[in-house]
Amino acid sequence: LKINAEILINEPGNDAAIEINSLLKNEKLTSDPVEIISAVGKINNLIFTQKGTLKKREFVNKFDSENYEIEIAELEKHNKILSGFAIDDNSGSANYELAKFGKTLLEIFEETLALYEEKKSEKGSLDFEDILLNTKKIVSKEYVREKLSEKYEYIMLDEYQDTNEIQYEIFMPILQYLSKGNLFVVGDEKQSIYMFRDADLEIFNRTKNEIENKETAASLLQLPHSFRMSPPIAAFTNKLFGELFKDPKLEFNEVKPSELICSKDENEHGQIEIIVADEESESELISKRILKLLNENTETEVHFKDIAILCRKRNAFAELEKSFSKYKIPFTIIGGKGYYQRQIIYD
Numbered sequence: 001l002k003i004n005a006e007i008l009i010n011e012p013g014n015d016a017a018i019e020i021n022s023l024l025k026n027e028k029l030t031s032d033p034v035e036i037i038s039a040v041g042k043i044n045n046l047i048f049t050q051k052g053t054l055k056k057r058e059f060v061n062k063f064d065s066e067n068y069e070i071e072i073a074e075l076e077k078h079n080k081i082l083s084g085f086a087i088d089d090n091s092g093s094a095n096y097e098l099a100k101f102g103k104t105l106l107e108i109f110e111e112t113l114a115l116y117e118e119k120k121s122e123k124g125s126l127d128f129e130d131i132l133l134n135t136k137k138i139v140s141k142e143y144v145r146e147k148l149s150e151k152y153e154y155i156m157l158d159e160y161q162d163t164n165e166i167q168y169e170i171f172m173p174i175l176q177y178l179s180k181g182n183l184f185v186v187g188d189e190k191q192s193i194y195m196f197r198d199a200d201l202e203i204f205n206r207t208k209n210e211i212e213n214k215e216t217a218a219s220l221l222q223l224p225h226s227f228r229m230s231p232p233i234a235a236f237t238n239k240l241f242g243e244l245f246k247d248p249k250l251e252f253n254e255v256k257p258s259e260l261i262c263s264k265d266e267n268e269h270g271q272i273e274i275i276v277a278d279e280e281s282e283s284e285l286i287s288k289r290i291l292k293l294l295n296e297n298t299e300t301e302v303h304f305k306d307i308a309i310l311c312r313k314r315n316a317f318a319e320l321e322k323s324f325s326k327y328k329i330p331f332t333i334i335g336g337k338g339y340y341q342r343q344i345i346y347d
Contacts, residue, residue, distance in 0.1 A: 160187030
């Protein structure tokens with residue numbers, strides 16, 4: 001990317017660089033493996049000779065390659081690794097090529113991991129996984145477990161749905177697998193969001209069974225009551241997720257739905273309103289709906305301070321900021337720094 005951008009600056013009419021830029025902007029590259037392999041093959045053909053060196057006439061004609069010797073060396077190295085791949089639009093061997101591609105990625109990963117471990121060792125650093133693995137190794141020593149068991153009579157674990165196998169193997173030996181001490185865990189399997197960190201609901205369910213077998217079912221306390229939602233919103237939530245998760249996929253940590261019991265006053269109002277963006281942008285529709293809310297004749301007067309907008313991703317902030325500024329809607333961003341809140345804008 002860096003080299004291609006530099007070439008386009010020095011030689012805007014470079015056909016190879018223009019085509020590479022177009023290939024890299026293909027949205028399917030983020031989701032379609034076949035497109036990725038195809039693009040890699042096309043880019044390699046555009047910039048490398050049959051000997052695996054950068055094409056001087058077609059690609060790096062007016063490019064100062066001396067300043068990018070490291071990048072060029074890396075490119076040529078990875079081109080050599082990937083040179084065995086070939087796939088065209090009508091290829092019937094996509095799965096085979098993907099398998100080869102996966103094998104190569106694993107080799108690159110192993111090489112990268114070895115380098116990462118080397119750098120950590122040089123700096124005397126530990127990452128999060130190192131801390132867990134080393135703690136597990138320490139706890140595996142009997143005298144350490146005994147000392148910890150004597151010192152800590154009670155162990156409480158919050159957000160237990162996000163526990164992984166290594167963490168389980170750290171605290172359970174201290175409790176001698178529930179034969180000593182006291183364990184108190186709190187968790188909601190529907191809130192498990194750490195699969196990327198190896199959180200496993202199997203651990204959650206295993207521990208529930210172990211507690212029940214060691215004690216009784218009375219040791220498991222269910223808390224289905226919700227004090228956050230008004231009755232209409234609780235009813236909507238139960239209906240929606242009852243449908244979405246009626247056939248849960250366990251491999252994705254999905255769980256069977258369990259109905260919330262609304263514990264708020266039945267007189268509390270609340271409603272679900274779905275606004276579909278068509279010709280107008282989502283941010284425009286939200287702004288207009290906010291202004292309409294403030295002007296509607298309702299039992300409860302609505303103010304700007306009563307309104308909160310939750311966004312799945314921070315990249316939604318920019319459009320909302322523009323729209324709110326356009327309609328003079330005051331706002332504060334929590335959890336991210338907005339464009340209009342940057343110091344340069346204040347200045």
